[in-house]
Amino acid sequence: MSSYSVTEPSAGQKWVAGALVATYALITLLPLIWIFATSFKTPYDAIAYPPKVIFDPTVEGYVNLFTTRTRIPIDQVGNLPPPANFAEQIVRDQGMMITGPSRYGARFLNSIIIGFGSTFLSVFLGTLAAYAFSRFRVPLKDDLMFFILSTRMMPPIAVAIPIFLMFRELGLSDTHLGMILLYTAVNISLAVWLLKGFIDEIPREYEEAALIDGYTRFQAFYKVVLPQAATGIASTAIFCLIFAWNEYAFAVLLTSGTAQTAPPFIPTIIGVGGQDWPAVAAGATLFLIPVLLFTVLLRKHLLRGITFGAVRK
Amino acid sequence: MAEVVLDRIRKTFGSTVALDDVSMTIPDGSFVVLLGPTGAGKTTTLRVISGLERADAGDVYIGGRLMNELTPAERNVAMVFQQYSLYPHLTVRQNLEFPLKSPLLRTPREEIDRKVEAVAKVLQISHKLDNKATALSGGEMQRVSIGRALVRSPAIYLMDEPLSSLDAKLRADLRVELKSIQADFGATLLYVTHDQIEAMTMATHVGVLDHGRLVQFSSPREIYEDPVSIYAASRLGQPRINILPADIFGSAPPNARSMGLRPEQITQGSGEESTVIRVEHLGDQTRLHLAFRNHTIITVTNTHTELSAGSTVRIEPHNPFFFDADGQRIR
Numbered sequence: 001m002s003s004y005s006v007t008e009p010s011a012g013q014k015w016v017a018g019a020l021v022a023t024y025a026l027i028t029l030l031p032l033i034w035i036f037a038t039s040f041k042t043p044y045d046a047i048a049y050p051p052k053v054i055f056d057p058t059v060e061g062y063v064n065l066f067t068t069r070t071r072i073p074i075d076q077v078g079n080l081p082p083p084a085n086f087a088e089q090i091v092r093d094q095g096m097m098i099t100g101p102s103r104y105g106a107r108f109l110n111s112i113i114i115g116f117g118s119t120f121l122s123v124f125l126g127t128l129a130a131y132a133f134s135r136f137r138v139p140l141k142d143d144l145m146f147f148i149l150s151t152r153m154m155p156p157i158a159v160a161i162p163i164f165l166m167f168r169e170l171g172l173s174d175t176h177l178g179m180i181l182l183y184t185a186v187n188i189s190l191a192v193w194l195l196k197g198f199i200d201e202i203p204r205e206y207e208e209a210a211l212i213d214g215y216t217r218f219q220a221f222y223k224v225v226l227p228q229a230a231t232g233i234a235s236t237a238i239f240c241l242i243f244a245w246n247e248y249a250f251a252v253l254l255t256s257g258t259a260q261t262a263p264p265f266i267p268t269i270i271g272v273g274g275q276d277w278p279a280v281a282a283g284a285t286l287f288l289i290p291v292l293l294f295t296v297l298l299r300k301h302l303l304r305g306i307t308f309g310a311v312r313k
Numbered sequence: 314m315a316e317v318v319l320d321r322i323r324k325t326f327g328s329t330v331a332l333d334d335v336s337m338t339i340p341d342g343s344f345v346v347l348l349g350p351t352g353a354g355k356t357t358t359l360r361v362i363s364g365l366e367r368a369d370a371g372d373v374y375i376g377g378r379l380m381n382e383l384t385p386a387e388r389n390v391a392m393v394f395q396q397y398s399l400y401p402h403l404t405v406r407q408n409l410e411f412p413l414k415s416p417l418l419r420t421p422r423e424e425i426d427r428k429v430e431a432v433a434k435v436l437q438i439s440h441k442l443d444n445k446a447t448a449l450s451g452g453e454m455q456r457v458s459i460g461r462a463l464v465r466s467p468a469i470y471l472m473d474e475p476l477s478s479l480d481a482k483l484r485a486d487l488r489v490e491l492k493s494i495q496a497d498f499g500a501t502l503l504y505v506t507h508d509q510i511e512a513m514t515m516a517t518h519v520g521v522l523d524h525g526r527l528v529q530f531s532s533p534r535e536i537y538e539d540p541v542s543i544y545a546a547s548r549l550g551q552p553r554i555n556i557l558p559a560d561i562f563g564s565a566p567p568n569a570r571s572m573g574l575r576p577e578q579i580t581q582g583s584g585e586e587s588t589v590i591r592v593e594h595l596g597d598q599t600r601l602h603l604a605f606r607n608h609t610i611i612t613v614t615n616t617h618t619e620l621s622a623g624s625t626v627r628i629e630p631h632n633p634f635f636f637d638a639d640g641q642r643i644r
Contacts, residue, residue, distance in 0.1 A: 205398035208365050211385040212392045213461070214415030227402040 032288070038281035046277040060094070061278025063087045065104050065269060069096040104283060107265040111245060112290065113176050114261055118183035119240040123233055125184070126191025131221060133192070134199040135207075145196075148189045156186045157249045167254055174259045182254070183244040191236050198232025199225065234301035238294065245291050262287050315376030315468040315501065316341040317362060322371035324357055331357040332368070333525040339469065339518075342499040344492070346512040346533070348548045349522035355505040356395065358522070359471045362503065364388050375468045386417050391462035395473040398458065399446035405457050406442040409433065412465050432460045435490060452479045459487070463494065469501045476511065488514055509549050521545045543640040546573050552600055552611040561606060562630050569643055573634035576612040584629025589620050603628065
C-alpha cells in the first residue's frame, strides 16, 4: 500500500473550486435550461425580446406537440360543444380546435425501438467479439481490430449515398430493421474496442477456475465474465444509445414515414400556424428523458470499479 | 480418487520449453510434491493435467483413461490457483457452492449446505460465509480458494503453492489439515511448492523439476539421502548441502569434481581444523559457519554449544556424496 499525504483543502479553496464547477456546469446546462423553459412558454413569450426569464408557465407547447389542430371556421364559432378537457381548452384559447393526435408519439416510439434495438445488438455482438479477441488466438487479430476501428475513421455520413442505394435495393429504406442494422454497424467498432479493454482487465484465472469447477467455456463466460464486465457493458451501452438516439443525418435520408425517428420529426413541428417554438422545445425536452433515465439507471455500474483485487497481482 | 499418469509430456511456449519429456506416475492416494525454482515447469505440469493447457506431445491418463482430448470439466480435477481467484461478484458461500452447482455435479441443496459448512469449519471461515469474496483478507481468500477445491471429491487435487500467502501459524495448521484429508479420504494430491518443510512433512513422493525435466521422483527421504545430482540434493535440507571441491579432504573417486556434505555428513571433533566464523542460534537448531581452506561450510551443532566466532573445530566427512563435472552423482 502506497502512502500519500493528502492535506485537506482549506475552506477558501473548496469555495473557489465549488464556484468554478458550478459556473462551468451552468454554462453547459444553459442551452438545456433554455429549451426546458421555452417548452413551458407561450409562442409569444418564446420570441419576446429581451428574453423572458420570469413568465407564466403553460403546457400549450406540449398540447400542440401531441395534437394536430385547425383554425375554427367562422361559421362554427359559438356552435362548438364546450371543451371536454384542459387540452381542448388550451387549443380553443388559441382560436383553434383539435383534429387529431400528432405523429410525435409514433416517432418517439420509433426512436425507442431503433435506439434500444441497435444498442442491444451492438453491445451483444460487441461483447462476443471482444471476448473472442481478448481470449482466443484469432488469426490476424491486430489487423482485424484495426479494420474494425477503421470503420470509424471517416464520418459515417460520408457513405450516405452508397448506403441509400443499398437500402433501396434491399428494401431496407424506412424500416426499423434497416435503421437498427445501420446504427449497429456504426456503433459496433466502438463497442468492440471499449469492451475488449474491459474484458482484457478481467483476469483469466476466473474462467480457468470455472472451467475446472465443471463449467463449459460458454457457462464460464456468462456466469463469471459477464457479471464482471457489467461496468464495461453499461458504459458501452450508454455511448451506443446516445449515438443512435441523437443521429439525425441518416434518419433524414433513410426514413420518411413508418420508421422515422424523432430527430428528423421535431423540426417539422414548427410548421403549423406560425413558428411554434414551445412545441419544438417540448419535443426536444421529452426526447432527452429516455437517455437521461438510462444513464441514471446505469450510473451505479459506471461509478463502480471493475474488480476489487480478488486476484493477487 | 485415481491414479494419474503422465507419459512423455512435452510443452513449449514459443521457443521456451516448459516441459521436456516428463513421465510420472502419481499413485492413487498419494501426496506428490513438485519442487523446483520458478520456471522449472511445476505450474505447467498442473495445467497440463487439468486440461487448461494442451501438451504438444505425450499423454495424460487419469484413472486409466486417456485425457488428452477432454475439457477441464470432463477431467474431474480440482485446482487451487497460486493467484487466489475467487469470483469477486459472489459471496464466500456462493464461491464454495460454485463447483457443486456445476452441470457436472448438480448436487442436491442439502448436500451442498452440508459440504460447505463442513469445509468452512475446517478452514475456519464459517463466520465469513455471507461476506462478499472481495471483503476478505489475503489469507481468508486463499482459504476459500482451497475450500472451493475441498468441497469436491475429484480424481485429483492440483494445488499451486496454496499456502504461500498465509501466515506461519495458519500454514502449519493447514499443512496438518491437508495431510489428514489425504490420509483419511485417500485423496490424491499433486502439490507445487517452494517450501521444503511442506515437501518433507506432507509428501509421499517428491518430483524434482529442472528446466522442464523431471530429474528425480521418489520419496522425500530418498531424495534427501540419495540425491541423483547436486541440483536434486540442493532442493531439500536446511541448511543447504555444502558443495566443496571433491579432493578438499584428500582422496576422492576418479571423475569426481565436487563433494556434497549435509550437516549430518560432517563429523565434528576429529579430522582437519576449521575456524568458526559465526554461530547462529535458531532455537531448535544452532548453525555453525566454518571457514575451511577458503570455503565456507554451514553445519549444525549442539544447541547449547560453547563455540563462538574464532574457535577452532575439527571436521571430517562421513559418507559424503560425490558428483561429476555435470553435477551428476557418482555412486
